[in-house]
Amino acid sequence: MELEIGSALSIGLILGVVIITAALLITVERRLLGFWQERLGPNRVGWFGSLQVVADMIKIFTKEDWVPPFADKFSFVIAPGIIMTVVLLSFAVIPFAPNIGVIDSNIGVLFVLAMASLGAYSVMLGGLSSDNKYALLGSLRAAAQMVSYEVFMGISLLGVVALTGSFNMREIVESQADGWYIIPQFIGFVIFLIAGVAESHRLPFDIPEAEQEICAGYHTEYSGMKFGMFFVAEYIGLVLISSLITVLFFGGWLGPAFLPPVIWFAIKVFVFIAFFILMRAAVPRPRYDQLMSYGWLFLLPLSLVNLLVTGVIILSTQ
Amino acid sequence: MEATAETISMNSQSSGLLEQLRRDFGDRILAEQATCEGIPTLWVDRQHLLALLKTLRDDCSPRFEMLFDITAIDERLRKHRGGQPASEFTVVYHLMSFSGNCDFRVKVPLMDADLNIPTIISLWPAANWYERETWDMFGINFEGHPNLYRLVLPPTWKGHALRKEHPARATEMEPFSLEDDAAEYEQQALLFKPEEWGMKRASDSSEFMFLNLGPNHPSVHGAFRIAVQLDGEILVDAVPDIGYHHRGAEKMGERQSWHTYIPYTDRIDYLGGVMNNLPYVMAVEQMAGIQVPERVKTIRVMLVEMFRICSHLLFYGTFAQDVGQLSPIFYMFVERERIFNIIESICGARMHPGWFRIGGVAQNLPQGWEERVKELLDFMPPRIDEYDKMVLNNGILKRRTQGVGAYNTQQAYDWGITGAGLRATGLEWDYRKNRPYSGYENFEFDVPIAVNGDCYDRCAVRVEEMRQSLRIIKQCLDHMPSGDYKADHPLTTPPRKEKTMQDIETLINHFLSVSWGPVIPPNEATMAIEGTKGINSYYLVSDGSTSSYRTRIRTPSFAHLQMIPEISRGFMVADLIAIIASIDFVMADVDR
DSSP: OOOOTTOHHHHHHHHHHHHHHHHHHHHHHHHHHHHHTTSOOSOSSSGGGTTHHHHHHHHHHHSOOOOOTTSOHHHHHHHHHHHHHHHHHHGGGOOOBTTBOSOOOTTHHHHHHHHHHHHHHHHHHHHHHTTOHHHHHHHHHHHHHHHHHHHHHHHHHHHHHHHHTOSOHHHHHHGGGGSOTTTTTHHHHHHHHHHHHHHTTOTTSOGGGOHHHHTTGGGTTOOHHHHHHHHHHHHHHHHHHHHHHHHHHSOTTOOOTTSOHHHHHHHHHHHHHHHHHHHHHHOOOOOHHHHHHHIIIIIHHHHHHHHHHHHHHHHHHO | OHHHHHHHHHHHHHHHHHHHHHHHHGGGEEEEEOOTTOOOEEEEOHHHHHHHHHHHHHSSSSOOOEEEEEEEEEOTTOOOOTTOOOOSEEEEEEEEETTTTEEEEEEEEEBTTBOEEEOOTTTOTTHHHHHHHHHHHHOOEEETOTTOOOSSSOTTOOSOTTSTTSOOSGGGSOOOOOOHHHHHHHHHHHSOOGGGGTOOSBOSSOBOEEEEEOSSOTTSSSSOEEEEEEETTEEEEEEEEOOTTOOOHHHHHTTSBTTTTHHHHHTTSTTTGGGTHHHHHHHHHHHHTOOOOHHHHHHHHHHHHHHHHHHHHHHHHHHHHHTTOOSHHHHHHHHHHHHHHHHHHHHSOSSOOOOEETTEESSOOOTTHHHHHHHHHHHHHHHHHHHIIIIITOHHHHHHHTTSSOOOHHHHHHHTOOTHHHHTTTOOOOHHHHSOOTTGGGOOOOOOOOSSOSHHHHHHHHHHHHHHHHHHHHHHHHTOOOSOSBOOSTTOSSOOOGGGGTOHHHHHHHHHHHHTOOOOOSEEEEEEEEOSSSEEEEEEEEOSSSBEEEEEEEOHHHHHHHTHHHHHTTSBHHHHHHHHHHHOOOHHHHHO
């Protein structure tokens, strides 16, 4: 059976690799943080702590799956499922290599944005159904943050779309053969990067789950595998954002021929993942209202100007 | 010589003040009590208390800006009262003057049958918690106090723990058990009821949310609860609730011998280590009349400053962490670890060495200590500079902490704020500089200040203090006096052993002092130091026995926590966390 877009092998491979990568990231992140913070990190289980993730998984699978008696059971149970589903579905349109992918969609970029919007429901429902004050604060913050950062996340991408003339991710990658979009769309890249961190709510924008302020935020009441799904979904989201950056701004699978395209893709994605982890180690967390005003008063106008300038340049060079 | 001159000026100042008070109050003053540490002490009836305190605060020279402490003494079993007015419970008010650089003590006698005294919250808001604690511990009723509830003991507690009839040990009580219904009862008692604190559940436009921050919360630095009233994420009001870390340290002081209490002091501000020993042993030495050798003083200063750096490092790291910066704490723990290694090689223990002794320190400095201290002086400064880049100069951190939780010097006086929190408001006042103890007058160091009094400034002041501490340690290293590591005095503990095999008198004294512990002559003394978190003082009352009659520990954090609602109103939850982080407290220090 040959690898081609949409084949069962391709789909299974992508699903498996994405989930395993996300799980491995738990260990990788802890090791990297340990390295950057002058400490060891988990190094006891397996070779250099590589089996730590197995130990974590065994623990999380065998934990009591507890639903608080005061919670709204239905939404409490489906909330972690939603986030897991939408981030995994987003991978359907990501072109990993010329012959690896799930679907070749003409609305790829829009599909990812739509899925990201649905993700906000998971966080909101999880927080609201918990009937916990910390979870409520967390989900309020999450809703505000995700909804507002989606706006300029979308706008920041439009420059790339305009340059390519297509929403199709494969076409976006192929059109970068002469030069990556990071150069003409640098501002768009920076805005997308920031919005992406906010979207996957990781430090410095982990405001919905700011541990020092509101314990665990929207997933305070979650335990066992339901918590595990939120947890893994965050890492899948991290892989997703890194993949999107790679596809949209760094030429996707393109690279010198001595390595196969999918390896180039993986290397680029890993660099961004490491960058996100480094950011977590280095940067403090802004306040919730500061994040909002930064987004609406600075990033939004900037992304609009970026789009406008891109449009003008495209029109004038035609 | 300088110090002597200052002492004289202080004495003449206080005698002028006493004359003025004698003139103004005449026979309303019950008595004047002589004290061994020289703090003027007046006895006054409760009906004249407010007038006297008001005079002291507003119209006398010098003015006493700060209410330093309120406590009480259960006098019913005390044998040596030395002509003090008849009293069964004495309420003690300790005032501090920063402009005049002196202290004042006012005592009010009360009888067990009528334990009522007016509240002084109208003069100093800081009195609120002190009066609640005194009610909690002694059952003294402060008339007019708005919320005279239990503060340190659980709300369901029976009795008042520091009264002499209250048992001090678990073995004197029934075995502890917690049945389900009793647990339920305790739980219910802890429920926060906004009405008790005069809070509304809703305003005209919105319904408030009451959020229990703690006792278990990632950033309340121990077991500390703040019930906050929220309008959205905006803080309307807050009620700090303490006592979850209470161990009865003051009560323990009444059953331990003078010597065996030293390790307990280590655990008051558990980040301060031997810093806590210092005011305690100084107060005992004051009562016993022990002069410690210069070498002892310098060794003490050196270790105390090392602990100051350790404590500030932990503060610095957690401060950054609470603002969301995850890494600095780990770097700072590396330094802290190295300092602890040095401390361990000197004291034999790391966090709680309990190494100071009455009249000296436990051992001489070990061979090769110079190299290790030199190592500390070499590795620290570049690291502190690096942290400046990482934390203090970070833009996001600045935006999170500048202008948040600010107060001015007057507010600091009103609420009893000392230490870095006071210096951050622009007042250049450091106990080590202004009232040198343990030989600090011989050291050259600066008192860092800041001007805005906000979270950022409190942090910046502490960072600069670490540099100054290093300067002091350097001077200790360069000028360590030779001589003995304990005083030549019969009450030095453990006593000298050299002559015990030569004359029977020394042998008897040695035997008694080691088996029972030293007998400290009847007296009272307050000794304060510039602790890691502010001014820490021990007020000891000796009744001429082997243990203390009353041990009062005034800790800075207690006063600092009381101010949280005042400075955090109108800010957001995230700011509250920054404010809490900037205060630098440990709950063991608050609850004792």
